[in-house]
Amino acid sequence: MDEAPFQKRLDDLKADRRHGAAELARLALGILAESAAAKAGDGPALRQTLLERASRLIEARPSMAAVRNLLVLFQADLAGAPAENLDALRGFAAAQAKARIVESENAASAAAMACAAALGENRTLLTHSLSSTVLYVFHDLKKRGLRVIATESRPLFEGVALAERLSAWGVPTTLITEAEIGLFAERADACLVGADTVLENGDVLNKAGTYPLALAAVDAGVPFFVCAEGFKWMPDGSAPALEAMDPAELGVPAFPHVRVENIYFDRTPARLITAYFNEKGRIQGARP
Amino acid sequence: MDEAPFQKRLDDLKADRRHGAAELARLALGILAESAAAKAGDGPALRQTLLERASRLIEARPSMAAVRNLLVLFQADLAGAPAENLDALRGFAAAQAKARIVESENAASAAAMACAAALGENRTLLTHSLSSTVLYVFHDLKKRGLRVIATESRPLFEGVALAERLSAWGVPTTLITEAEIGLFAERADACLVGADTVLENGDVLNKAGTYPLALAAVDAGVPFFVCAEGFKWMPDGSAPALEAMDPAELGVPAFPHVRVENIYFDRTPARLITAYFNEKGRIQGARP
Numbered sequence: 001m002d003e004a005p006f007q008k009r010l011d012d013l014k015a016d017r018r019h020g021a022a023e024l025a026r027l028a029l030g031i032l033a034e035s036a037a038a039k040a041g042d043g044p045a046l047r048q049t050l051l052e053r054a055s056r057l058i059e060a061r062p063s064m065a066a067v068r069n070l071l072v073l074f075q076a077d078l079a080g081a082p083a084e085n086l087d088a089l090r091g092f093a094a095a096q097a098k099a100r101i102v103e104s105e106n107a108a109s110a111a112a113m114a115c116a117a118a119l120g121e122n123r124t125l126l127t128h129s130l131s132s133t134v135l136y137v138f139h140d141l142k143k144r145g146l147r148v149i150a151t152e153s154r155p156l157f158e159g160v161a162l163a164e165r166l167s168a169w170g171v172p173t174t175l176i177t178e179a180e181i182g183l184f185a186e187r188a189d190a191c192l193v194g195a196d197t198v199l200e201n202g203d204v205l206n207k208a209g210t211y212p213l214a215l216a217a218v219d220a221g222v223p224f225f226v227c228a229e230g231f232k233w234m235p236d237g238s239a240p241a242l243e244a245m246d247p248a249e250l251g252v253p254a255f256p257h258v259r260v261e262n263i264y265f266d267r268t269p270a271r272l273i274t275a276y277f278n279e280k281g282r283i284q285g286a287r288p
Numbered sequence: 289m290d291e292a293p294f295q296k297r298l299d300d301l302k303a304d305r306r307h308g309a310a311e312l313a314r315l316a317l318g319i320l321a322e323s324a325a326a327k328a329g330d331g332p333a334l335r336q337t338l339l340e341r342a343s344r345l346i347e348a349r350p351s352m353a354a355v356r357n358l359l360v361l362f363q364a365d366l367a368g369a370p371a372e373n374l375d376a377l378r379g380f381a382a383a384q385a386k387a388r389i390v391e392s393e394n395a396a397s398a399a400a401m402a403c404a405a406a407l408g409e410n411r412t413l414l415t416h417s418l419s420s421t422v423l424y425v426f427h428d429l430k431k432r433g434l435r436v437i438a439t440e441s442r443p444l445f446e447g448v449a450l451a452e453r454l455s456a457w458g459v460p461t462t463l464i465t466e467a468e469i470g471l472f473a474e475r476a477d478a479c480l481v482g483a484d485t486v487l488e489n490g491d492v493l494n495k496a497g498t499y500p501l502a503l504a505a506v507d508a509g510v511p512f513f514v515c516a517e518g519f520k521w522m523p524d525g526s527a528p529a530l531e532a533m534d535p536a537e538l539g540v541p542a543f544p545h546v547r548v549e550n551i552y553f554d555r556t557p558a559r560l561i562t563a564y565f566n567e568k569g570r571i572q573g574a575r576p
Binding site (some may be wrong): 128151152153154155160163164166167170171172173174175176177178179180181182183184207208209210211212215216219242250252253255256257258259260261262263266268 | 439507543
């Protein structure tokens with residue numbers, strides 16, 4: 001993949017609201033796998049191109065640790081690879097990117113299995129937004145008495161897409177507005193969300209609305225769980241910017257003195273979180 | 289107004305989502321004023337009709353104390369009136385219903401003035417839904433440096449209608465989703481909402497989403513104020529049912545295993561409320 005199509009894919013990734021952090025990280029690795037076929041005079045030039053593209057992909061989604069963590073691993077893979085043989089490097093880079101995709105999928109799946117095992121049978125789970133990792137959990141529990149309460153998840157209603165999926169699996173699902181979370185938290189056995197990023201101190205960046213849901217869970221005395229593979233943990237103390245998206249997504253007419261804000265992520269403090277699940281199992285949260 | 293048109297107006301009132309509690313109470317009084325011209329054989333028969341219609345209007349909106357309180361007052365007015373002269377009773381009933389409308393308007397306006405005076409100049413106020421009483425407050429503060437953050441207020445987006453109104457007044461307004469309340473509470477000087485009903489223990493029934501907003505306000509250390517005239521206070525310990533509206537308002541396609549819930553009101557515990565404002569002034573809340 002040469003520069004022009006790469007730039008197009010990069011722009012798409014930047015604007016992508018259909019996929020969560022883990023999926024975006026895998027999409028970025030897929031772009032790098034295809035980039036292994038990019039025009040290059042020799043091995044070192046190809047390596048340089050791939051390293052730079054990885055950096056540009058990381059910068060495209062600053063809120064998402066999984067993109068950064070997996071792409072930094074790919075960069076490290078590449079930095080250590082011999083570059084004398086251009087074709088060998090192409091093969092190595094493509095294979096390595098694909099191996100990291102599999103590694104990410106396995107981690108997410110293992111985190112979801114640990115979470116599903118801990119949650120157990122006949123549960124009513126309240127979730128917000130549409131997390132591919134949480135979807136794994138629901139898939140695992142769908143024959144074991146699972147019921148789901150899903151928020152519609154404005155502005156793009158991914159909760160409706162989730163409800164459609166759950167319906168196809170035969171899972172009894174209740175769809176509510178974000179405004180109704182205070183009414184429904186107490187009807188759930190637990191709240192369960194994915195994460196775009198888990199910060200070093202345990203705070204969670206996820207779709208805006210996660211933080212109010214955690215507050216409602218605490219007030220209702222209902223546990224609040226986060227399921228997110230280790231690649232979503234931010235290794236240092238940094239907190240990425242919260243990405244804002246196009247205000248037009250809210251579909252509001254233009255009024256002279258009105259500014260529409262469409263910040264996509266919020267930060268849920270660790271003190272509101274009962275436990276995390278990753279591929280290593282359950283990690284106790286800071287909530288008393 | 290005879291039975292058939294009355295029934296139509298009653299049905300409209302029951303389904304009305306455009307108006308808040310105070311406005312609905314005044315609409316109900318207006319219906320009773322028109323009902324004073326209903327067909328009746330004599331005074332006692334007219335009185336009976338009006339008393340029954342008031343009871344049916346009260347039952348039409350069980351979540352709203354103002355409807356009940358004002359209509360019970362009207363019923364008491366009527367019960368004490370002489371009924372020998374049918375025409376005199378018609379005139380009395382119509383005048384009394386109109387007087388209660390004025391009384392309600394004056395109380396709401398006085399509550400709003402007390403609230404505006406206490407809030408003061410150059411404030412950023414975060415509100416949810418569209419309260420006619422809160423609109424009075426904003427109107428009073430619009431030339432005094434007011435800025436408003438308004439939630440869009442799903443499902444019917446009355447926050448967008450509010451933003452349009454504020455824009456026409458030149459008030460700088462930020463419009464957000466309910467999901468963004470956790471991000472924006474800390475940017476406000478205070479949260480301010482109206483009420484459909486204030487219970488005897490200080491809990492507030494208001495548009496669903498009010499309770500999560502109060503949780504966000506507490507977590508952000510921002511005061512949470514309720515502005516509601518005394519007619520909205522429920523005099524006894526009863527807590528009315530929370531009205532549910534047509535799930536079709538959410539605009540979700542039908543899926544076999546999915547139930548859409550559209551509960552219109554939630555209950556904000558008194559412990560989350562900093563203060564109330566009614567026509568007598570400021571009342572300290574239970575929030576520490």
